[in-house]
Amino acid sequence: MLQMIRDHATGWFAWLVVILISVPFALWGINQYFGNSGQTDVAKVNGTEITSHAFQKRFEQEQNRLQQSLGPRYSELVNDKQLHKQVLQRMIDEMLLAQAADASGFRVGNQLLAAEIHGIPAFQEKGRFSQQRYEQVLRAQGMTPFTFEPSFRRTLLIAQVQDGIATSAFATPREVDQFIRLLEQKRDLFYMKIPLSRYEARAKINGAEVQAYYERHKDRFMRPEEVALSYIDLDVNRIMRTIPVDEQALRNLYGQEARRFVTPAERRVRHLLIRVPKGADPKVVARARARAAKLLAEIRHGASFAKLAKEYSQDPGSAAKGGDLGFFVQGTMAPAFGKAVFSIKKVGEVVGPVRTSFGFHIIQLEAVRPAREMPFSKVKSELAAEYRKRKAEDRYYSSTNRLTNLTYEHPNTLESAANRLGLKIRRSGLFSRKGGQGIAARPKVVRAAFSPDVLGGNNSDPLELGPMRTVVIRVREHKPAALKPLKEVRAEIERDLREAYAKVQVRKLAQAIVEKLRSGKSPGAVAKAERLELKRVRSATRNDASVNGAVLRAVFTLGRPKQDRGRYTQIALVSGDYAVVGVTGVLDGDPKALPKKKRIEDRRALARVYGQGEFLAFLNNLKRHAKIEIEQR
Incomplete structure (x- = not known):
């Protein structure tokens, strides 16, 4: 599954995964006075709503992603109305695919979900999954595992449907020949x-x-209408640079986080697997057990484990390597397998047969790496960065509430909020509705700057420009549109x-x-x-x-x-x-003259084209038979 995610890394699937871990922080403060009773739907797919709140979040996330990618050229290259349609269509497509997956009995179990999350580099430290890092990354995006995991489970569910269709396509030899004639x-x-x-x-x-x-x-x-802004920029990164750190605070944090700085014990094993099909009858299970026991006896009588694993193991991932699974920590493998591995007393010992959902395993312990604790001196700089980050986040959250309330209570000035919070009032240059440099390159800022309320002399609502960055703007200069002579x-x-x-x-x-x-x-x-x-x-x-x-x-x-x-x-x-x-x-290209390796590549390329076509046909069929209601605005 992780390989499939990498294979789709430039398409809509990666876009969806990125969206899931980029949910912006939701402002508190004055918004609490109004609640969310105005929630409306932008679309319904077979009776299931896509709410305006969910759509707006996705739309703004995609805007921010494109703005970061395109920079000042965003306004030139992106039509916001067209982007609005594309984002809504993507959300409709995802809902249709999720509904199809549910109807077809697709499921993503807890074990698979955990494996996928553990494999995401953003949640790893030194190549290994870190629970603390996982929670920190989610917290920085205003999320928790409780809110992230259902969304990610849905993403994997959709991916199962797409991958199941797209990878089932094939190209006949005749089609490959014709493809090569044209391609070459x-x-x-x-x-x-x-x-x-x-x-x-x-x-x-x-x-x-x-x-x-x-x-x-x-x-x-x-000459386009232009504005110049005054604004307060509450940015956790700026706050971090102002946080003082002392040795004792870092030592206290080191003591609190002691478990984090222990590299857990690891074990390296070889295994030989005799597979048992799911739901196999007792006779099949007994034959597999007997075969595993026979191989175990041969190993204990001096046969080479690696040689037998290469010849008889039914694990395609490790058989060619003599069953070598490399080093891993406890909790990585299937429970019964892991328990057996970490119960072995000495290197070289062989145990088995061990039953898991895959079949029967024979296991040999190859090497042990004991747990290791990192000294304070080695992690001091990391602790300092984390200390500043935590303190800055705390200050950011409390300041966000106060910024929201102060700029609402004093709508005609930023001075009061800036003075109370110890923040600087910054200034932008003139820019048009197409945007400009710096803060004016952000579509959200441009929309707010030219809104009737802000043009009328009021402060804007707080604007989220990313994880833990919030600005409030007001217009300091306004030039109406005018015809050039x-x-x-x-x-x-x-x-x-x-x-x-x-x-x-x-x-x-x-x-x-x-x-x-x-x-x-x-x-x-x-x-x-x-x-x-x-x-x-x-x-x-x-x-x-x-x-x-x-x-x-x-x-x-x-x-x-x-x-x-x-x-x-x-x-x-x-x-x-x-x-x-x-x-x-x-x-024309000559199919017979093409090297075998290149022909295989071309066959796979053509099959991918067919597979993508079949997937799109499947999606279009879902659309034809679905009841899709889009709110007209």
């Missing part, structure tokens, strides 16, 4: 680029055209008009060249007549780095040449230039 195909091509600059200088622009363009596109030349934008308009003229001309020339090529004229003759550079590429592959990406995509979209006639088209490049593209030869 090579094409002979040519292209000639027609630059905009060829015509831009020829454009004749007069004052009337400039004025008319200005009048038609006034919305483009508006013509003289300020004249050069931009003239540039636009020249570019528009040039685009028409290059498109006309590209179309004319394609017609000439289709009529039988040679690419070389046409390029020479039009004073264009002709570039030829032989045996280009689909990922040929030497060819412009847009040209390459067009080349592999064109059909096969007929007889001596190539295939031709024209395309617009990202730069605005045009290119005329032609295919003069096609050579």
Whole structure:
């Protein structure tokens, strides 16, 4: 299952896992006066609600994730309305899949849930699961194991459904051959680029055209509405830097956390497994026990444990290693197995057969690492960081309540809250609704800054910008939107008009060249007549780095040449230039010439494509038969 999580680490599944451990801290303070009686649903899926509260949390989490990833380009690249639809659709998809899993009898037991949680690196210290670290990470996100584990169990349940469908697909040898022919195909091509600059200088622009363009596109030349903020930033990381630490406090903490600094005893064993199917009848169980007992007797009479494990063990994960399971601590393995391992008295001793849900095990103790205690000097810096963190968190929680109440009681100023809490009032520069730098790069801050209440002179509600970071903002300067004067934008308009003229001309020339090529004229003759550079590429592959990406995509979209006639088209490049593209030869990939390893990779790749298609078809079928009600807003 953990491997499956890694395999899906760039898709919706990883996104969902991240969301589960990124639930922001819920503010207290003045919000307590109002309760949550205004809770509404944004959607219902087969009668099960998606509440506005749950949706808003997910929406803001995804906004924050994208903002951290894209930085200042967030406003340019992300449409909030489209993101709203995508997040809601994801939540609907997840609910449909969870309902399907429940209906099909899928379950995630406590043992599997624990194993998955133990395998998450964020919950580990020095490569091992730490209960204290687990609780600290969750606490930092405003969660507890009680709230996190049901959500994570649901995530694993959904993953079982997806993985069960996606990994069941396969590709036939004939399909793989056809896939290889297309994937490994090579094409002979040519292209000639027609630059905009060829015509831009020829454009004749007069004052009337400039004025008319200005009048038609006034919305483009508006200076956007802008605000500048004053704000209080309550950040646990800043608080941490102000916390003093003394030696005695650290020694007290060391004593309180003594168990944490003990590396538990570990044991390394080999095992040989004779599997027993679930629900096997007594005769099958007896045969497996007898076989295990026979192998145990051979080992006790001098046979090599590793050799017998390689030959007879039915544990695919360890058989090839002679049954070696490496070092592990108590509580890691199945209860009966772990009890047997940690009951062995000396290295080299063999015990068994031990019955577990997997079957019968023969176990040999290979090595023992006793428990080790780390001295205070080795963990002093870690203790200091933790001491500061705990004190800072306590101060943050108490200050958050006070900040909420003080900024509500004094809605026209931040001074009172700043003075009472010992915080600095910070300032931002001017920014528009598209955002800006620093705090203005946060979508949540931008929305609040341009809200009627804040533009009207009030403090904002407390805004959570991450785990244990809260700000309250107010507008200190407001500039309404205004039309830029013509003289300020004249050069931009003239540039636009020249570019528009040039685009028409290059498109006309590209179309004319394609017609000439289709009529039988040679690419070389046409390029020479039009004073264009002709570039030829032989045996280009689909990922040929030497060819412009847009040209390459067009080349592999064109059909096969007929007889001596190539295939031709024209395309617009990202730069605005045009290119005329032609295919003069096609050579399919040869399935027989492909190395066996590469063929296996291609077969798996094709099966993954089929599997994903089958999963999407399954999901679409769930949607078709579901009753989905979305609240119109």
